[in-house]
Amino acid sequence: MRILVFVTVALAAAVTHAADRTYPTRPIRLIAPYPPGGGNDTMARAIGAKLTEAWRQQVIIDNRPGANGLVACELTMTAAPDGYTLLMANIGSHAINPALYKNIPYDAERDFAPVSQLGSTANVLVVHPSTPAKNLPELIALAKAKPGQLTYGSNGVGSSQHLAGALFGSTFGLDLVHVPYKGTGPVMTDLVGGQIAMSFANMLAALPQVRAKRLNAIAVTTLKRSPALPDVPAIAETARGFEAISWWGIVSTRGTPPEVVNALNREIVKGINSPDMKTFFSNMGIEPAGTSPKEFAAFIKAELVKWAKVVKESGARAD
DSSP: OHHHHHHHHHHHHHHHHHHHHHOOSSOEEEEESSOTTSHHHHHHHHHHHHHHHHHSSOEEEEEOOOGGGHHHHHHHHTSOSSSSEEEEEEHIIIIIHHHHOSSOSSOTTTTEEEEEEEEEEEEEEEEOTTSSOOSHHHHHHHHHHSTTTOEEEESSTTSHHHHHHHHHHHHHTOOOEEEEOSSHHHHHHHHHTTSSSEEEEEHHHHHHHHHTTSSEEEEESSSSOOTTSTTSOBGGGTSTTOOOEEEEEEEEETTOOHHHHHHHHHHHHHHHTSHHHHHHHHHTTEEEOOOOHHHHHHHHHHHHHHHHHHHHHHTOOOO
8 A cells, every 4th residue: 555655656746747847848928918119028028038048949929908908817817727828917917907997807816827026117207308397396396387288108097107197196286197008118109209298107118218318217106216217316205105116927827737837937037037137137127026926926915905005095997
């Protein structure tokens, strides 16, 4: 009997090890909930390249914008739970949407298998260089002088960029006009083109435009200044406690085998800690994460509670 138990345990361990070792055997689809050009897409391509390099299996970035990530989430939720369909989860899809939408087609905790948080970054209040305001006090004064005239773009209703703008307006008593887009890429295009006045874009998308002097950075939405923009003040320096960041992570479909989740996690964490990715994160103002699946699940749970309160206080609704 003991021999039989030993053999059974050994076989189970061998099967688990084999499954872990052989995954992946075909290309992986990594769904990005927003169009090319924004932070979510850029992060997806960066980590996708590292996984492709590690496994010699193509990680295909599949941009599926729509409804602030609902389309991409539903596609991932209904995919086969085998680790070959992954989602670039973010603060919108897995923290804000459940409080924003009355009828939502997925459960952010129940319907996905967390793999790892990738990183987080500040949102940056950026304006077109032609804007008369060159700093935060001047921008606040300009908005007060022109109520209902200054527009700010975001990557969707209820996104962290939208709520950052809503919080900014309520904090300083401003009447701003929100213009929602399907992603940060289109926001940057219109802002650089002068079609909108400002945006609370994530650092990943805003920083290249600021460095190229196509946009002016007025403030960041973290509690402290960002090392990537040390001369740009935090809004919290003027309004204590003001904070609205963006984050990204990877999840798979609920029911994905633990050995596959663990294999993914190991390579993602390894990729995040590689020298070239560390340089990429530093240059783009991203705080790297690289968490375990359990840690990422706990993080999502805490974020859901936090942003439910923010959404309620802002009065934002999407349906």
